[in-house]
Amino acid sequence: MTVVSRRFVSTDRRVREDRRFVAGSGRFVADIDLPGTLHVALVAAQHPAARIVAIDGAEALAMPGVIAVLDGQELSAATNPMMNGLDTPEVKRFPLAVGQNRYAGEWIAAVVAESRRLAEDAAEKVRVEVEPLGFVIDAEEAVSPHSLPVHPRHGSNVLLDRTFTWGAVEDDFSRSEERLSFRVTWGRSSTVPIETFGVIARWDPWSGILDVWASIQMPKYADQIARALKLPGNAVRVHYDVDVGGSYGVKRGIKQTVLAGYLARKLGRPVRLIEDRLENMRAGDAHGPERIFDVEAAFDRDGRVNSMRMRALDNAGAYAGRAPFQLGKPIGAIVGPYRIKSVEYRAMSVTTNKTVQEAVRGFGQSPTNYAIESMMDRVADHLGMDRLDLRRRNFIRADQFPYLIPSGSTYDSGDYHAVVEKVVAAAGYEALLAERDRLRGEGLCAGVGLAACLEPSGGNSSFEPLLNEKNRTSTWMESSRIIVDALGDVTVNIHTTSSGQGHETLAATVVGEVLEIDPDRIRVVRPDSLASLPGNSPVGSRMAVMLGGAASNAAKDLKRQMLAITANRMKVPVGDLVYDGGDVIGPGGSRLGWSDIVEIAHRRFHELPPGTSPGLTASFIQQVPTGVALPKDGKVQMYPCYSFEFHLVLLSFDPVLAKPEIHRYVIGHDCGTVINPHIVKGMTLGGIAHGIGAALLEEFVYDAEGQLMTQSFLDYLMPSTHEIPPVEIVHHCTPSPLTEFGQKGSGESGYLGAPAAISSAMQDAVAPWRVTLDRLPIRMSRVSDAIAAAQEEGVTSQ
Amino acid sequence: MRVPLTVNGTTSEIDVEPRITLLDALRDLLGLKGTHTGCEHGVCGACTVLADGAAVRSCLMLAVQCDGIAITTIEGLAPGPGELDVVQDAFCETHGLQCGYCTPGMILAASGLLAKNDDPTDHEIRDALSGNICRCTGYGQIIEAVALAARRLRQNNLRPALDDAG
Amino acid sequence: MKPAPFDYFRPVSIGEACAFLAANPEARVLAGGQTLIPMLAMRLARPSALVDVTRMRELTGIDLAGDTLRIGAATTQAEALDSALVAREAPLLRLALSNVGHPPTRVRGTIGGSIAHADPSAEIALAATILGASIVYRDGDEEIRFEPVDFFIGPTITTAPPSGLLTHVAFPRRPKGRVGAGFREIAARRGDYAVASAGAQVVLHGDGTCASIALGVGGVGDVPVNVDLSELDGTPFAFDRVAGVVAAALADLECVGDLHATASYRRRAAIQLAMQAIGDAHAVAMEDAA
CATH class of the missing domain: 3.30.365.10 (Aldehyde oxidase/xanthine dehydrogenase, molybdopterin binding domain)
Known part of the structure; x- marks a missing residue:
């Protein structure tokens, strides 16, 4: 070497x-003061679906300092609809609801005033007359042909329903000695940056340029604004020297920018739209995947997993956007780090009357990893095998790289066994199990969790042409x-x-x-x-x-x-x-x-x-090192580089209170050559914290009336210093043959496996009570109630 | 209402509606943009400042309440232009931040702790920062930074010598 | 999230504050603001004026008055938490305070503000209920004293006089005997509103038998609840026996279910936390030589 x-x-x-x-000298969008700036506040829809009969802004407009009230009719007449990722032309989306709103909290009018507080005062005075309509919240209900369509002109709620078959699935199932099936559900959460989305737009009529400062993380952002506002591409100038206060995928901001850009042009003054927290949570259109997985595994008694069928049903919310593509990226690592020979994958995305989704760290990969790793745990349980041994038996071996997976991507490099052995040595796997048993002996629920997964990195967007044949993008x-x-x-x-x-x-x-x-x-x-x-x-x-x-x-x-x-x-x-x-x-x-x-x-x-x-x-x-080809036969090289991570967790909790305490968290991480160790460490630790949140705490919950119940930080719970344990990182380096220094990506590390690892540990902890946890986030109340119910049925933990 | 506001050692009289929070007054009237708006309902801690040396949430104080209280913002920590104080430098050393948005509040919460306790345990550091949410770091390098700053504060010779007192 | 407009008034005396409150029925008292200001920001509260009592000297301070520990309503939670008097005379209150919010909210948040707001999961209200503190209001020239069980009548609903001003809370001083306190609570995140909490004060005779066990649970229903364990008075402390009595006393506890926890969870958690708090308190009492 x-x-x-x-x-x-x-x-x-x-x-x-x-x-x-x-x-404190960062320059975030809200820090930028342009002379003469106007401020926007939004009028939010009260019902999950309602026809807008009339919007009367007269009283608001009469208030001192109020400059304008804008509704969706005017805005949609002057702009193009925002881009959809899929070929769904009748799912039209504008920054303000047009004719009807499709989720509670959706913006139906914008009020512009000399200050934000005046705009909020006036927003209360905008009179909105509506007729409530029927609505649908649940994805399975929405997918039914009898469901009310969120977009009647689209005809149904189905945005995407594609089934891919890679390899000899039927044969592999019929030849396998065992099979099992199960359902797990990934609850709706997101990245929720501490800075909300914000944008300032200024139109200069003399140069014909729209200047934009925004807290943005969006491919082709300027192009999309120009298209929506019917401006030449070279009339939109986005200032990239704006620091962004966290994003992790969600800060796409097209609707906010189109709205502010339109107002800036119309009013001839700079316009600033800095979402407040309620606007951000309800209608920033930045929720994340909400996904039901139905999985079937075919395997042999020696632990070899031969084939998998997976149906992923994702609740996209009220509009399409790019979010349905989050069912596409996981195709690039659909077998995880395992030598699974064939896969059938059905990707379904449906509209409901919920807030719109946006890209979340990992772009759908973390939920899919949760499903794959749940499968591996259940196969091990079914066979009575050690979960670690089962994984070892199925890992792609170091001598098999580059390794072509059934869905068409080639993994560049890796040594999964080596990383796992390092973690096992560092954590003392046997000792960890012994400690778990000791804790159980004290009357606690204790579990060891593990998860292995890949981080596809170096993103291009091969999922676009794969899921939308009109899209011919081959590289980024x-x-x-x-x-x-x-x-x-x-x-x-x-x-x-x-x-x-x-x-x-x-x-x-x-x-x-x-x-x-x-x-x-x-x-x-x-x-x-x-x-x-x-x-x-x-x-x-x-x-x-x-x-x-x-x-x-x-x-x-x-x-x-x-x-x-x-x-x-x-x-x-x-x-x-x-x-x-x-x-x-x-x-x-x-x-x-x-x-x-x-x-x-x-x-x-x-x-x-x-x-x-x-x-x-x-x-x-x-260009993306491997990004030169369009999909063929439902197969494509998704991303070029594949980082690997392996998580090992020990946690315990009181069976009644059921609040887990994480005693040990070890992650083995191989992202090739590390450019800056501080940065990679931070990404990994931050990703794990985010994953612990998704596994245990964070969820956008809707009630039966279609109202978002977790719209402030009092109810949408992000982990604090108390909930995040010290994490030990074990490094390994398998350079990528495709990059200058051998580097791979690490921006999503930690998050991709942490929810699966926490779930695995929680499941192990309740296994003695024969309780099954099949939904994230795992709420302490749910765990405790399930144990209590098992005890009432006479199950003991012995 | 007119109210004298003392921030980073300088007192200036501002004219505000009673409903203006200290956070908005700092940012909009005094131009101190280092104090960040996160949730405006007192949960995230991004707007943390020191009031008479103790960390508080500036979104939960009204500007009209603040006369006679010495407010310190992140801009008041650095000893000079381009120079960092011990806590700020420690955050750089361990990379106790990423996007930088929660960072001023985090550093002030840490400073409030270290002013009272320059030998905090891991639990005391976590408790002092528990009201400040960071979405980037997972807190590991932040806690390392505070522990490092505490160590450096104990090791420097800027504090009054204790040995004379016996 | 900007509050709707309001006026601001900072009285210097209790009389001045009461007169203002009597003349302005839509006005509200502003103490630490850690709960009220978020409500203002979300426009869930729209007072005509705020009466800022945080600097009223008559309302701050911790001192002994006869057989009570008197804590001014505007005393901050941080001051009370750091107070040696509180630690000595009302150790249960001190434990409760360490569970209130986070250090920065305790710097501003007050004892009286928390009591007056009457959140069902508030730790200070629970401690006041368990210890039988007096909640003292001034309404005009009249002083009105409330027992907690008569004061807290629903979630954020109290029997406080509409124009009254909470002036102080009088906690009974440390009882004679060997005293120990315990306080436990559970929330998905430490520092959040508890979905269940329990506090206990165990007083033992010199020989280790129970003089009294005061127990209360919070966060589970509309108000903090005292649990009557007087049947244990004078008996030897036996954990199993205590557990049986506690479980029986809480078996029919009214609990609410919500997003964060089901009613059945709250009931079981309350019993579990109660036993933990009593266990903690007993252990401390056993160490107490007094």
Whole structure:
């Protein structure tokens, strides 16, 4: 094995963004004060579905400081509907409800005033006359042909119903010695960043440009705004130098931006829409997947799982958006880390009268992993096998990479057995089981949980053409430009916003690595969208691969230019030169320094070799390493790189109170070469915390009347320091053969396996009572009630 | 109503409606944008400031209540432009943050703890920060940062010597 | 989430506050604001004016008055939690306070504000109920004293006079004998409103027999509930016996079910927490030499 020596990549350097944030000097959208700014408050629908008979804003408009009241009729007449991911043209969506609303809390009018509080005062005075309509909340009810359609013109609630069969499913089922089936349900939760979504739009009629500042994490954001507002693409200028206060997928903000952009143009003043928490929770359209899995497994008595049938029914909420694609991404890792030979997968997405979904960290992969890992636990239980042994028996082996899974993706690299053995050694698996048994002996419920899963990374969007044949997207690019100024100082341009991922550190580190110069000397800036090369923003765990690739390839181009200049100057072939820390060394030790090369590039054009542009700059547009093909026969290479994680948890709880205490949490993580260890560690720990929330605490709950019951932070419970245990991370590195340094993605790590691991541990803890937990989040009341019911039926834990 | 507000050692008179929270007054009237709005109903802690040295939620105080109270915001911690105080530096050292949105509140909650207790246990750190929600970090590197800051505070020689007192 | 407009008044004396409240029936008292201000922000409360009592000297402070520990209504929870007097004279209250919210909310939140708000899961109200504190209001010139069981009549509903001002809460001083307190509560997240809570004060005679066990449970129904365990007075402390009496006393406890917990969960949890609190209290009492 060759040991690669690196100066900066994988070293323990500080994250450069942190300095401004600890000083309170981040620049978030709400921090931007433009003179003359107007403020928006929203009028929310009271019923889950109602025909809007009349909206009367007269009283509101008469209030001091109130500038405008906008309804959906006016807005929809002036704009195009927002884009749907699927081919569902009759599921039209505008920022304000048109004719009828489709969920409680949906925005039906916007009030614009000189301050936010005046806008809220006036919003109370907008009179809305409605006729309540029938509604549907439950996905299984919605899928029935007898259900009321949320969008009558679409004809039904079914947005997507596709069945894929990869491999010889029927044969594998009939040949297998055993089978089992079960249902598990992933409750509706989301990422819920502490900063709500916000946008400021300003129209300049003299230049014809709409300037947009937003807390955004959205591929092709500027394009979508321009399309909806019927503007040329080059009339929308998105400012990427806005810090985003967390997103983890959800900050897509098209509807908010279209609304603010329209108002800014109409009113001739900057317009600011910063969601308050109630607006954000009810109608920010940022809920996450809510999914019922029906799974059938076919396996042999030796523990080999041969085939799987899975039906995933997702409750998309009232409009389509991109959310149904979250059933598509998991196809890229539909067998998890296992050698399952064939899969039948039915993906169903339905509309209901709930808040709209948006992309959530992992884009549907974490719920699917929960279903797969539940299957592995149940197979082990069925066979009376140790759950760890069962997984070991089914893991893809290190010598089998690259490994083609039935649904068409090739896993790039990995050594799952090695990671698991490291975790087992670090945690002391046998000792953990013994500790569990000791806790049980004290009368507690105690469980060991485990979960193994993949993090597909380097996102392109092959799920789009796979689920929508009209969509012919085969790759998603990311770009970077490097400029060496006349003083020899380096500036790297990145063309996206960031929401905590440390992209400035990433870009500086890889450019510093390639150019062999101290990253602290490299400035990283973010031009606006009109000055940017194309990109697709930090989604799908892609930036280490994609921005890391773009920046390092641009730096390599720069180095190539420097070598060419030196070769020309020294009159020797490039092959005789060695790049050394910014200088270039020629035969016999002659050396041309960095500043000399810069001087030639910037001033002495007569010394430039033919075909070399003056001024040292380089741009690189990176395409997804494997993103070159459209789907064929329902198969496609989804993402290029596959990180692996293995979770091992011990928890216990009092059988009556049923509030779990996590005693031990160990994760083994292999995301290839780590660019910055602090960042990867933070992503992993944060993802686990988010996963613990999804497993135990967080849920958007609706009552029978279709009202959202968890619309404030008093009821939507996110874990605090008390609920998150110390987590031990065990590292392993299997470099990716597809990337510059061997890096893979890690932006979704932790979250992808934590809910499955917690569920596994909770299930193990209640197993002695023969209770089955089949729904996330696992509420303590539900656990306690189930144990009590079992005790009443005479079940004992012995 | 006119009210003198003392923030980071400077007193300025502001004119506010009674319904304006301290949070909004800091941000909108004094231009101190480091105090962040998270939930406006007292749960998330993003708006945490120090009031007479103790961490409080600025969304749960009215500006008109604050005369005579010394308010410290994140802008008041750094000893000079471009310089970090011990707690801020520790957060950088351990990367106790990601997006930076909860960070000022988190650092002030930590500062409030460390002002009273420079040798906190893990439980005491968790308890002091339990009212501040972070969605990025999972808290691990935040708790490391506070423990590191405490260690550095104990090791520095800026505090009055105790040995003279016997 | 901005409050609707209101006026702001900061009285300097109890008389001034009472006069204002009498003249402005839509006004509300603002103490620590940790519950009221979120209600204002969500426009669930729309008072015409707020009467800010946080700085009224007459309403702050912790002192001994005869056989009671007198805590001014505007005393913050943090002050009370740090108070040596509270720790010595009302250890149950101190334990209850450590479960109230989070450190930053205790810095502003007050003893009186919590009592007056009367949330069914409030720890201070539960401690006051268990210990039999007096809740003292001033209405005009009249002083009105309430026993907790007469004061808390429903979720956030009390018998407080509409224009009255809560001035202080008088807790009985530490009883004679060997005293121990225990307080337990459960919520999905520590620091949230408890879905069930229990507090106990165990007083033992020198020989270890029970002088009295005061027990109360909160968070499960509309109001904090005292549990009568007087049949144990004078008996040797036997955990199983106590458990039987507690289980019987709570078997028919009225509990509510909601998003966070079912009624049956609350009932079982209340019994479990009650036994834990009594166990804690007994252990402390056994260590108490007094």
